[in-house]
Amino acid sequence: MKVTIYDVAEKAGVSTATVSKVINNRGKISEKTKEKIVQIMKDLNYEPNMSAAALTVKKSYTIGLTMPNLANPFFAEIARKIEDRAHEVGYNVFVCNTDSDKEKEAEYVSLLRRHSVDGIIIASAFKNTSILNQLFDWKVPVALIAQDIPSVSINTVTVNDLKGGYQATSYLLGLKHTKVAIIGEDLRSSTDRIKGYRLAHEDAGIACNETFIRYGHSNIEWAREQTRILLDLEERPTAIFACNELLAMGVMQVAQEKNIRVPEELSIIGFDNTILSTSSVPTLTTMAQPFDEMGKQVVDLLVQEIQGNTLPTKTYMFDPELIIRNSTCEWMD
Numbered sequence: 001m002k003v004t005i006y007d008v009a010e011k012a013g014v015s016t017a018t019v020s021k022v023i024n025n026r027g028k029i030s031e032k033t034k035e036k037i038v039q040i041m042k043d044l045n046y047e048p049n050m051s052a053a054a055l056t057v058k059k060s061y062t063i064g065l066t067m068p069n070l071a072n073p074f075f076a077e078i079a080r081k082i083e084d085r086a087h088e089v090g091y092n093v094f095v096c097n098t099d100s101d102k103e104k105e106a107e108y109v110s111l112l113r114r115h116s117v118d119g120i121i122i123a124s125a126f127k128n129t130s131i132l133n134q135l136f137d138w139k140v141p142v143a144l145i146a147q148d149i150p151s152v153s154i155n156t157v158t159v160n161d162l163k164g165g166y167q168a169t170s171y172l173l174g175l176k177h178t179k180v181a182i183i184g185e186d187l188r189s190s191t192d193r194i195k196g197y198r199l200a201h202e203d204a205g206i207a208c209n210e211t212f213i214r215y216g217h218s219n220i221e222w223a224r225e226q227t228r229i230l231l232d233l234e235e236r237p238t239a240i241f242a243c244n245e246l247l248a249m250g251v252m253q254v255a256q257e258k259n260i261r262v263p264e265e266l267s268i269i270g271f272d273n274t275i276l277s278t279s280s281v282p283t284l285t286t287m288a289q290p291f292d293e294m295g296k297q298v299v300d301l302l303v304q305e306i307q308g309n310t311l312p313t314k315t316y317m318f319d320p321e322l323i324i325r326n327s328t329c330e331w332m333d
Helices: 005-012 016-024 031-043 050-057 073-088 102-114 129-137 161-174 188-204 220-231 245-257 275-279 291-306
Strands: 062-067 092-097 119-123 142-145 155-159 180-185 213-216 239-242 267-272 285-288 315-318 321-323
Touching (some): 005 016, 073 092, 073 119, 073 245, 073 275, 073 291, 119 291, 142 291, 155 291, 161 180, 161 188, 161 267, 180 188, 220 239, 220 245, 239 245, 245 275
Antiparallel strands (some): 285 321
16 A cells, blocks of 8 residues: 555654645644654655645645746756755746647647646747736736736746847947848747847848848758858858857858858857857857846745735846857958
8 A cells, every 4th residue: 555644643742734834845843843754755665746735735845937948058057946946945847848839739738737837937938828918817827037028917037139139230230240140039028139239220221121131030950041041142241140059059150061260250149158159160249148146136036926925926037148158249341
């Protein structure tokens, strides 16, 4: 017969709530009692049922995290920082990779609810708006990171993408590149970075070449395809701003295929400052996102809501930082 939490509580001479507190490492319990319960769980080969524990103490001390693409190092970095902070404050994290697919988003939200998660962090775009609205109706604490939804009142942590797009483009224009292209993805973040790109051109008095603006998917193959189109133009760009570092790697690969020297014949700048930026050859100039601060802030906002703090919802917008490496240089016409 399977050992239950009641068996552990009976043998220890404590309540099931006390056993749940030990399992979840919460509440004030003496070290002596804690050690006794832990030893009994080992002796009985007891495997905690986290859903049952959640019913007992009304909390599971778990957080769901949905991400569109864990193959993108940006999301891997964010997931790690969220997990680190959640662990510090006594929560575990279920990470779900949705591929930006509406059906997967619905399936994972259903799974997370079955596991009685205390709240959900949604990273970047969430396509299934009906499921998102259901979460609000169900009063499930939700926080957003790397996106914002102005139409709803929800705790949000993001980066100033318009400012980042402006800074990246202004830096290239300042290096005397008058033919700057941009490759973005179908996300709100890229839309804002492209707005910044346009504004930088406007402020510099340089007309935007609409052919240089490529907007679509977020994978390397698509970036390679768009880069080939750009570099095959008779008047090709001398610099390319990639809106994430997966896209930047695609740009670099095509430049190498075509024997175009980076940065002497083509400057490349990315966005994020993941491990890709320092492992590429040459190393990548990029706009750094403050992963540590963003991960910490979104967890803290969600936990405050989980704990019932009725504070007004907040939006934290961090500034990106230009990190200059070896993939950019002044254009020598």
